[in-house]
Amino acid sequence: MKTQEPSGTDTNDPAVVDATMRAIVQTSYGSADELRLGEAPRPSIAADEVLVRVAGAGLDRGTWHLMAGLPYVVRLGFGLRRPKTSVPGLDLAGTVSAVGSAVTRFEVGDEVFGIGRGSFAEFAAAKESKLARMPSNLSFDRSAAVAVSGLTALQAVRDVARIAAGQRVLVIGASGGVGTFAVQLAKAHGAHVTGVCSAPKADLVRSLGADAVIDYRTEDLDARGVSYDAILDIGGNTPLGRLRRLLASSGTLVIVGGEEGGRWIGGVDRQLRAMAISPFVSQRLTSFISKESHADLDTLRELIEAGTLTVAVEQTFALDAAPEAMRRLERGEVRGKVVITPTEA
Ligand SMILES: NC(=O)c1ccc[n+]([C@@H]2O[C@H](COP(=O)([O-])OP(=O)(O)OC[C@H]3O[C@@H](n4cnc5c(N)ncnc54)[C@H](OP(=O)(O)O)[C@@H]3O)[C@@H](O)[C@H]2O)c1
Structure with a gap:
């Protein structure tokens, strides 16, 4: 009972x-x-x-x-x-x-x-x-x-992007709810992480472990000439073509979200286009909807208790x-x- x-x-x-x-x-x-x-x-x-x-x-x-x-x-x-x-x-x-x-x-x-x-x-x-x-x-x-942001970041990093040690990862929207978890999780997977956010939040993103930070308001994302193995696109509405130019030829783009789409379907058109193109190109272009899984909540709890995630x-x-x-x-x-x-x- x-x-x-x-x-x-x-x-x-x-x-x-x-x-x-x-x-x-x-x-x-x-x-x-x-x-x-x-x-x-x-x-x-x-x-x-x-x-x-x-x-x-x-x-x-x-x-x-x-x-x-x-x-x-x-x-x-x-x-x-x-x-x-x-x-x-x-x-x-x-x-x-x-x-x-x-x-x-x-x-x-x-x-x-x-x-x-x-x-x-x-x-x-x-x-x-x-x-x-x-x-x-x-x-x-x-x-x-x-829960909401941590589950999304965990599934994006581990299951969808499948980030591995040594990869160069770009996290666009690194200072937000999902991004602050994603930066730490990508680092925990051994990646070299570049976070994208506005200048006043750069210190936060660095404190979470990002190796480099780009201020999207003053610097073009491609100005550094780096080719990324994985891009987690969490904030803004960077055009698909530009994201693909930033990505290595065998790299993975995960479109998690973005707030600047239209009033009818939001930013979903970018996600649909990415998934439609993906089978015909060498890059993997994808998106996903996070699962509300208690097993993954337990994983987040363990990472927090171990001090891996703040x-x-x-x-x-x-x-x-x-x-x-x-x-x-x-x-x-x-x-x-x-x-x-x-x-x-
Ligand atoms: N797929 C899913 O299952 C799932 C689950 C949860 C959330 N989402 C979506 O994910 C998105 C982010 O959620 P969130 O809770 O992390 O939002 P948030 O806390 O508002 O964070 C937004 C992030 O985007 C950055 N940003 C804003 N404008 C930008 C631009 N033009 N270029 C580059 N970066 C920009 C912000 O940087 P600054 O603040 O420094 O300007 C901030 O880091 C939302 O669209 C949400 O709906 C999807």
Whole structure:
């Protein structure tokens, strides 16, 4: 039988299903002005889910896209006229408050991190399969910044680019959520890493282990005449032709994302073109969508506990300051990650 919190906090108790919590609530797509501090019903959990008391909720570009409803294609899955889920937020870290009847890996009181539904709130539900035990050497707020960006970086470096020791790797978008993990992971694989970011964030990227840094605002990416074995294209919207000129003839380009595409399908056209061309050229040109895997969350935890990976959180915000945190992300001001803290740890 599963352990559950004393009566009054068990979400399967009808009295508690009616309980409310403090949450950021969003009723229409739009800017961060749509985010308001309010009350929402405390989530109920399915048999394979865990209720987490949220101590930290990380912000990421995916959460921004779901808030804005942009590119429009996201509305097909998340609500045509307004978001289907009124509480935003994916990344979380916190303490297990209740477990569903089929949950086997967690008990009430466990400290966990991963991906949930509606983490900008005091409580959030998460699938057991999208959670892992929290790193023993990390605070809740840093742990809350790991899952979405860390999983993407890990899978890009290890599985898609298959980066090997001695390779020359270019990480475009090295100072952002995904990039700060990707630089460290590429270094951990033994690569020589060049990070691309704006000048004010160059020190951060160097501190994460990058061997060289290019400021995309003042220097052409090809000015150094280097041919890269792998390019992780995470930020900006560098044309495909230019990326290919930077890549060795047998090199691999992984287009992870980019924010400067159109309002209908975003930057996806670049990714589709890359994959269409790839079979006909010597370079491997590819893209991917990250998997929310608890095995990979465990790998990230192990890398953090071993000291191989640090988590670049520049700032934490109280729950009511979530709109301000989102505006910093929107304006491209964040160095690494920002986190909101819905409850005291
Ligand atoms: N494929 C997937 O499964 C997956 C998963 C997660 C995220 N993503 C996507 O990956 C992208 C990055 O996410 P993120 O969370 O890392 O974003 P982020 O934190 O906002 O970071 C963006 C990075 O791009 C850099 N950048 C901005 N404009 C640039 C330009 N013109 N040229 C070169 N670099 C530029 C930024 O540098 P400065 O800040 O120094 O200017 C920063 O390093 C997003 O499009 C996101 O949707 C994809």
